[in-house]
Amino acid sequence: MEDRSLSREPSPGFSAAACAGSNIAFVKYWGVRKEPPGAGMPLNPSISMTLREAVTTTRVTFRPDSLPERDTLVLNERPGPPEALARVTRVLDEVRRRASLRAPARVMSSNNFPTSTGVASSASGFAALALAAAAAAGLPCAPQDLVDLALMGSGSACRSLYGGYVLWDASFGQEPEANPVRQIAAEDDWPLVDLVAVVSREAKKVPSSQGHLLAWTSPFLEARLSQARTAARIVEKAILDRDFETLCQAMEAEALSMHAVMMTSKPALLYWLPETVAVMQKVRSLREQGGVPCAFTIDAGPNVHVIALPEAAPEVRREIEALPGVEEVLFCTTGGGPRLLEADGPCD
Amino acid sequence: MEDRSLSREPSPGFSAAACAGSNIAFVKYWGVRKEPPGAGMPLNPSISMTLREAVTTTRVTFRPDSLPERDTLVLNERPGPPEALARVTRVLDEVRRRASLRAPARVMSSNNFPTSTGVASSASGFAALALAAAAAAGLPCAPQDLVDLALMGSGSACRSLYGGYVLWDASFGQEPEANPVRQIAAEDDWPLVDLVAVVSREAKKVPSSQGHLLAWTSPFLEARLSQARTAARIVEKAILDRDFETLCQAMEAEALSMHAVMMTSKPALLYWLPETVAVMQKVRSLREQGGVPCAFTIDAGPNVHVIALPEAAPEVRREIEALPGVEEVLFCTTGGGPRLLEADGPCD
Numbered sequence: 001m002e003d004r005s006l007s008r009e010p011s012p013g014f015s016a017a018a019c020a021g022s023n024i025a026f027v028k029y030w031g032v033r034k035e036p037p038g039a040g041m042p043l044n045p046s047i048s049m050t051l052r053e054a055v056t057t058t059r060v061t062f063r064p065d066s067l068p069e070r071d072t073l074v075l076n077e078r079p080g081p082p083e084a085l086a087r088v089t090r091v092l093d094e095v096r097r098r099a100s101l102r103a104p105a106r107v108m109s110s111n112n113f114p115t116s117t118g119v120a121s122s123a124s125g126f127a128a129l130a131l132a133a134a135a136a137a138g139l140p141c142a143p144q145d146l147v148d149l150a151l152m153g154s155g156s157a158c159r160s161l162y163g164g165y166v167l168w169d170a171s172f173g174q175e176p177e178a179n180p181v182r183q184i185a186a187e188d189d190w191p192l193v194d195l196v197a198v199v200s201r202e203a204k205k206v207p208s209s210q211g212h213l214l215a216w217t218s219p220f221l222e223a224r225l226s227q228a229r230t231a232a233r234i235v236e237k238a239i240l241d242r243d244f245e246t247l248c249q250a251m252e253a254e255a256l257s258m259h260a261v262m263m264t265s266k267p268a269l270l271y272w273l274p275e276t277v278a279v280m281q282k283v284r285s286l287r288e289q290g291g292v293p294c295a296f297t298i299d300a301g302p303n304v305h306v307i308a309l310p311e312a313a314p315e316v317r318r319e320i321e322a323l324p325g326v327e328e329v330l331f332c333t334t335g336g337g338p339r340l341l342e343a344d345g346p347c348d
Numbered sequence: 349m350e351d352r353s354l355s356r357e358p359s360p361g362f363s364a365a366a367c368a369g370s371n372i373a374f375v376k377y378w379g380v381r382k383e384p385p386g387a388g389m390p391l392n393p394s395i396s397m398t399l400r401e402a403v404t405t406t407r408v409t410f411r412p413d414s415l416p417e418r419d420t421l422v423l424n425e426r427p428g429p430p431e432a433l434a435r436v437t438r439v440l441d442e443v444r445r446r447a448s449l450r451a452p453a454r455v456m457s458s459n460n461f462p463t464s465t466g467v468a469s470s471a472s473g474f475a476a477l478a479l480a481a482a483a484a485a486g487l488p489c490a491p492q493d494l495v496d497l498a499l500m501g502s503g504s505a506c507r508s509l510y511g512g513y514v515l516w517d518a519s520f521g522q523e524p525e526a527n528p529v530r531q532i533a534a535e536d537d538w539p540l541v542d543l544v545a546v547v548s549r550e551a552k553k554v555p556s557s558q559g560h561l562l563a564w565t566s567p568f569l570e571a572r573l574s575q576a577r578t579a580a581r582i583v584e585k586a587i588l589d590r591d592f593e594t595l596c597q598a599m600e601a602e603a604l605s606m607h608a609v610m611m612t613s614k615p616a617l618l619y620w621l622p623e624t625v626a627v628m629q630k631v632r633s634l635r636e637q638g639g640v641p642c643a644f645t646i647d648a649g650p651n652v653h654v655i656a657l658p659e660a661a662p663e664v665r666r667e668i669e670a671l672p673g674v675e676e677v678l679f680c681t682t683g684g685g686p687r688l689l690e691a692d693g694p695c696d
Binding site: 219220222223224226227252253256257259260261263264266268270272273274275276277278280281284325 | 567568570571572574575600601604605607608609611612614616618620621622623624625626628629632673
């Protein structure tokens with residue numbers, strides 16, 4: 001598990017570009033701590049796979065000579081929305097504090113995957129931002145140096161600071177010294193495929209940040225947290241053992257358990273669409289009747305991630321694409337950690 | 349709440365016919381006690397509405413002169429399956445014991461609604477059987493005399509012994525004297541409509557009897573039982589207050605909570621089909637965006653019961669029928685308790 005990312009030295013030139021892959025969680029977190037307010041620390045550990053094909057590329061340029069104006073954000077070649085800029089500035093403020101910089105920054109960021117397809121652009125986006133900003137400011141750039149920065153933008157972004165399979169154990173967060181994020185296995189140790197069945201591109205009505213607080217209104221939250229902690233141990237071991245069958249069972253149970261909490265909160269969050277269930281039922285039948293190595297997982301939205309062994313991916317993709325209402329199937333494999341770029345460009 | 353059912357005297361002639369309506373539970377039970385084995389007493393109270401239009405008519409004829417052969421069962425004009433006959437004989441054995449009879453019986457039963465449409469034929473069937481068999485054997489025939497008999501066939505059958513809205517509080521079952529089943533309000537007190545959206549006629553893969561035992565494998569069972577007890581109090585009060593809005597909220601939360609237990613059991617029970625979710629989402633949007641008084645509830649299967657105020661029923665029916673994959677919408681209203689029939693025939 002040699003760390004092959006971030007092999008280049010941070011740029012000293014007030015400008016740096018970095019790219020990072022999104023990730024899909026096999027064990028998800030749902031529900032964040034109420035105290036301290038706004039901290040948003042998750043109530044249970046999560047485990048994800050970093051995605052190779054779904055990446056964000058971000059350039060950060062601090063402008064010491066410019067007037068003390070605000071940071072600017074260009075997202076996918078358009079001005080970024082105010083909420084996104086506010087989160088970006090939160091990260092940059094901390095970088096400026098650590099580097100004793102006062103300059104505002106220009107941030108240009110673009111995803112190579114379409115938005116609202118169930119792939120978390122905040123995960124790849126804030127991982128790339130943390131690395132590019134730290135490098136541009138001449139700060140240390142090892143993944144463990146970036147965890148706090150990435151977390152200021154998005155919880156799941158801290159998992160995108162490593163390649164392969166990554167554990168984020170929030171309970172470690174209590175001790176400031178301990179690194180709450182670590183790699184379980186590298187991307188080459190166990191290549192898997194994530195086929196994202198896109199059934200809707202509509203933005204969800206209740207954003208995750210709001211949903212995380214609603215989690216407390218479900219009568220199942222407490223039981224779910226205990227179940228998720230067990231699931232994290234099982235999934236970590238399954239990854240270390242390359243035990244896909246165990247991973248499948250644990251991953252599906254995990255996703256269903258999270259959605260059970262969502263649909264029993266007040267108000268009930270029903271993220272599923274008819275097509276969501278169609279994909280779930282197809283995946284279960286492919287595996288249970290057809291012996292095809294695949295399993296589903298679902299984030300806080302209607303799109304379904306189908307995790308498969310590489311040799312099964314073509315068949316799974318064919319079957320999923322044939323379902324009515326599946327608009328598109330995105331193909332991703334296990335990817336590495338974020339990288340500093342010599343020049344702007346795609347990650348690979 | 350005058351009891352207008354069972355006004356006729358039990359027949360002394362070794363033969364009687366009765367009809368009973370099925371019911372739809374607003375607060376369901378899921379999970380049965382493990383001890384004593386086979387008793388199948390539910391872990392939480394349930395509340396249902398008896399259905400007027402979905403009825404079973406059953407004639408029981410004891411044949412003292414015939415050879416001591418086995419009971420026979422004709423179900424919808426065909427020989428009944430062995431599992432059904434076994435349950436029928438269990439009820440008849442208890443009737444024979446109480447009446448000191450030894451004669452085998454011929455049971456002829458028919459439903460006026462199609463099977464596998466999400467309407468429980470066991471509820472109406474065993475309520476009608478209990479009444480017809482008791483009457484034919486000259487036993488007492490008040491609803492409270494029939495609870496034990498109906499329960500030997502099917503749990504939900506005991507709720508079909510009363511019309512209107514019925515509470516079955518299993519925790520009362522501990523004291524043999526207490527009647528665990530009672531009417532909350534009569535059918536005329538609050539007429540509601542149940543529109544059953546039939547999206548599949550396939551028999552479910554995992555029968556309820558098996559599912560009830562799987563409930564223990566869900567990490568959410570304990571929290572669910574406590575939630576269901578609260579829901580029963582809320583729903584009982586909503587029925588007494590004719591508070592449809594509160595009923596809607598509690599009923600949907602209740603159904604989602606039961607299905608959350610099902611989908612987190614091991615193995616996971618996923619009773620929903622794509623069309624199930626389509627109906628759920630449509631009902632929620634009719635109510636929340638359109639102000640249409642309706643709410644869904646779902647038994648252990650894919651079909652959706654949409655409960656509505658009578659004035660909203662035509663609109664709800666039109667909207668639900670228009671959804672792709674909805675094969676049929678059955679129309680039911682609040683019905684009365686079982687009745688002894690002079691001659692075989694429909695209940696109304």
